[in-house]
Amino acid sequence: MAFVEVSVPAEILAKGPTGYRIKVVDYNATERRTYLDQQEYQAGDGMLVDPFAPLPGETREDPAYQKRLLADPNFHAQNTYAIAMRTLGAFERALGRRVSWSSGGHQLHIAPHAFAQANAFYSEPDRALMFGYFFRQDGQPVFTCLSHDIVAHETAHALLDGLRSRFSEPSGPDQAAFHEGFADIVALLSIFSLKPVVAAAIGEDSRFVDADRTIRLVAVGKLTADAIRNSILLGVAREVGEALETGQRGALRRSVELTPEAAHLLHGEVEEHARGEILVAAMMNAFVELWSERIAELGRFAGDSYNLDAVVEEGAKLAGHLLNMAIRALDYCPPTDLDFGQYLSALLTADRELVPEDEWGYRAVIRTMFERYGIRPQGATCDAEGCWQRYPADGRLTYARSNYQAMTRSRDELFRFLWENRETLGLSPRAYSEVISIDPASRIGPDGIALHETVCQYVQRADLFGAEFKAVLGTERPEGMRSSDRYTAYGGGVVILDQYGRVKYHIANRLEDAERQLARAQYMVDTGQIGAPAAPDRLRFAALHQQRMGA
Amino acid sequence: MPAAPETATIYAYQVGFGDCILVRFTYAGGALRHMLIDFGTTGLPEHAEKTQMLQVAQDIQGKVREGDPDRRLDVLVATHRHADHISGFATRDGAGSGDVIRALDPRFIVQPWTEAPEAPLDWEGPDASVTGQALRQRRASLQAMEDAAGTLVAFADAQAGHLPKALAEQLRFIGQDNLSNRSAIDNLRTMPGEKRYAYHGCDLGLASALPGMDVHVLGPPTLRQTDTIRKQRSSDPDEFWQLAPKRLNDALAIGDEGKLLFPNARHRLRSKPLLEHRWLQDRIDAANTEMLVGLVRALDAQMNNTSVILLLKAGSKTLLFPGDAQIENWAYALQSDMASLLDDVDLYKVGHHGSRNATPRSMWRRFTKKSDRSGPGRLTSVLSTKHGKHGSEDRKTEVPRRTLVTELDAQSNLYSTEALEPDALYQEVVLDLR
Structure with missing residues (x-):
C-alpha cells in the first residue's frame, strides 16, 4: 500500500466530493445506507484544501496517518475522485480538448462502496462507476475503490466509451478485447507517473550527499530490460496492491509473464480480458525496452550505479509519452469493428503526426514488440512505416459544395x-x-x-x-x-x-x-x-x- | 463381445421440471436390462397428484420386475446432485419413492467423480494429482454451496416485498434446486450396488450390466482436463467453488447491522435519502440485485457442469444422455477425440430441460441424422421439461428455450413430456437397434 499526493484540476468541490466532471455518491446497497461526506474542501480564507493532507508533524509514511485515512469512507471517496480526475486529465491533455462521457451528462457518478460483491465496473446506462468490496478469509474487507489500478481502469472504460461509443457493440474478437486491453494500458502507464511508488519498487542501493542534496543510487544490474521485467514491474505491482489479496494476478504482473509464444495461443482466445492481455503485454514490453534504452543513456556513478531519481524520471517521461500516444491513437481508429492491427497503425500514425522524426526509435521498438506478439499493421492501407496511408490528393474528392x-x-x-x-x-x-x-x-x-x-x-x-x-x-x-x-x-x-x-x-x-x-x-x-x-x-x-x- | 440388444425402449416420465428416464434394452430371446437415469423434480405439473413421484417409482419397479419379480435394476445414473435430478431418490421410512428404487437393488450406481467420497485404493483417475484431500475439499465446497442455497431461499423469502416478483421467484427456484437433498444423497451413497465415478474418457466397467453395448463417458472433465482447455487463467474452478458460496453469503447479508464497514461513520439510511443521492441509489440497488442473480446463476451452472454425459452405442444406434451439462462441461468433450462419436447420435435426451446453454451449437452441428423430413433413420429427441419454471422469455433465457424447441421439432422426432395427456405417466419411445 503506497500513499502518494497527486495534482488534480483546481475546483471548489461540493459534498461528495462533487466536482464539474465527477460526482461521488457513497451509497452502499448491502448496508442500505449512504456515508455522508464530512469534509471541507475550502478553508475560511477561500484557499482550496486537501482534507486528508498529513497534519503538521505527520508524514504520509506514518502508520497512524495511513490507518486514519483507510478507516474513513470519505478518504476512499476522495481517492476515487482524484484517480478518476487524473485519468480524465491524461486524456484531455493528450487530445487537447475536453472529453465527454458517452451519456452526454457532465458528471460521471462514482460509488466507492456500492455493494459487498467482488466486482467493479463502468455502467453506461447508470452513468456510473461502481466499486464493490469483499471480505478476505480472515474477515477483513478488501476495497476495490482503493486500488489505483482498478479505479483508473474503470475510468478509462468510461472515457473510451465517450470517444468511441461503438467499441462496446458486439463485433469480432479484438474489439471487446480492446476495451479491456486499452483500459489496462491506461491504468498501468499512469502508475509510472507516481514517482515515489516506482522509486520504492526499484529500491535504493546506496546514497551520497552532494552539497545540500542527497543522491540516491541504484545498481546498474537491476535495470536491464530483463531485470525490469522480472523484478521492477512486479515490485510496482506489489506496491499498488495489484493482487487485491485474492491470489489473482493483476494486469501488470500478467503482462510480464505473457511470453510471445503464450500470446500466440491467446490469438484464438475469445474471452476478452485474456485476449486483451496480448495488447497489454506488447505495450508494456515496448515500455520496458525503451525505458532500459533511456536508462543506458544516463550517466553512471562510481560503483556502477545510476541516480535512482533520474531513472524514475525517465520512466515517468516515457510512460507519459506512451500514454499520450495510446490515447491520441484513438483519433486514428475506425469507429467500428476495430482490430489490434488497426490500433497499431493508429498508434504509429498518432506518434508520427506529433513527432515526425523518430529520434528515440519509439515507433521502431513498438512495431517490433507488437510484431513479436503477433500484431501487425494491415497491408494495403498502411505505408512502409506501418502508419495509415495519407489520403491521396488526386483530385477525386469534390469539395466544391462544402463549406x-x-x-x-x-x-x-x-x-x-x-x-x-x-x-x-x-x-x-x-x-x-x-x-x-x-x-x-x-x-x-x-x-x-x-x-x-x-x-x-x-x-x-x-x-x-x-x-x-x-x-x-x-x-x-x-x-x-x-x-x-x-x-x-x-x-x-x-x-x-x-x-x-x-x-x-x-x-x-x-x-x-x-x-x-x-x-x-x-x-x-x-x-x-x-x-x-x-x-x-x-x-x-x-x-x-x-x-x-x-x- | 456378447450380442447387442435388439430394441431400446425409453420411458421419459412425467415429473414436470425434472428428469426421470428409464431405458429398457431387450435382447433376442426376451432378456431385459434396465438403466435409470435421474429421478427428480422441482415442479410437478399442475394437475399431478402429490403421490406422482411414488407412482413413478412404482411404475419403474413394475417395469424392471416385469416377468421376473427378482430382477434387479442394472444401472442407476444420478447425473448430478440438483434436486430436479435426484429428489426422487429421497427415502421416507421405507415408504418414499427412493425406498422403492432402493428395493430394486441397483447393481451399479454411476455418479460424477465430484461425488466420490474419497479416493479408493486403486484410484487411477481422474488423475494422479487428485488426492483424497482434493476430493475432501470438493465435498466441502458442495456443502458450502448447499448452505449458500439455504441462505438464498431465506433471502428470497425475506426480500419478497423489495424484489421484482419474477426475480424473487427465480432466486427461490435456483436456491431450492441447490438445497441439500440429504436424504436422496444418503440413499445413493448407502445403496449396496457398486459405485462408479464418471469422468471424461473413463471406463465405467458396465459390460456385465449392459452386455453388447459400449458406454462412453464424455463428461464431466477432471480438473486437469479442464485445465488443458482453460484459457482464462484467473477463473480457477476449484477456487471458484471455494470462494463463490462465501461471496454469495456476504452479498446476501443485505441490511445486516452486524457487519458494518464503518460502524461509526455518519450516514443516511436508504429509507431517508438526500436529494443528491436518490437517482444513483436506485440504480446501485438494481445493479446489486442483477449481480446477485448472476452469482447465483453461475453457482447453479457450476453444479450443472458436474453432470455425467453418457453416450451409449447399442447395436446400430447411438444414444446420448447429457444430464444438465452446459458448454463448459461440453467444451472438453467437443475438442477431444471422442467428439466424432456425436456424429452418429440417433437419440438425444435434450440437455437441461431444453435450456439454451445445454445444447451447444457445435454439438448440434455434428449430429448428422437431423433432418427436416421425417422418415427412417431420422434423429429422435426426448425432452423432459415444464414451462414457466426457469428463466424468462424477455431475456431469451426461458426453459425450454422456444427457438431450441422449434429447431428440435423441425429437425428431429421430438417427444416432450409437456405433450403428455394429464393422466399419462410417461412418453415411450422405441428404437430398433438392429
Missing part, C-alpha cells in the same frame, strides 16, 4: 460532404448512415506552429436477415447462421481534415467489405452472439471483471 468552416461544426454539413463523395469514399448508399462526432484536434507542429485539424466519425449500419447476407454484404452467410437470424452489420470511418479542410486521412472499415463482414459474422455465430440475448447493458463490463476477481 469548410461549417463542416468543422455541423454534422449535417459534414454529412453532405461525405454523401456527395460516397462513391469515392466507399460509403454504402443503402445503409443507415450518421456522423457521430466532430472534434477539433490541436497540436504543435514540428516548426512550433499550432496546427488545427478536425476528427470526424461516421458510422453505417445495415439490419438484415441471414437470407439477405449475400445480397447486402456480398458473400455467403457464415456456417451456422440461419436464414431467419437477425443480424446487424456495421461500417464506418474516421475522416481527418487538415487545416485547409482537405481530407488528410480516411481510416475506414467499409460496410461493403465481404471478407471482413464474413469473418465478423462467423465469429459472432461461433460465440453464440447471434440470436442470443445481449448481456443487460448495466453489466456489460461487470461479468468480465467479476470473473477476473475470481468470484
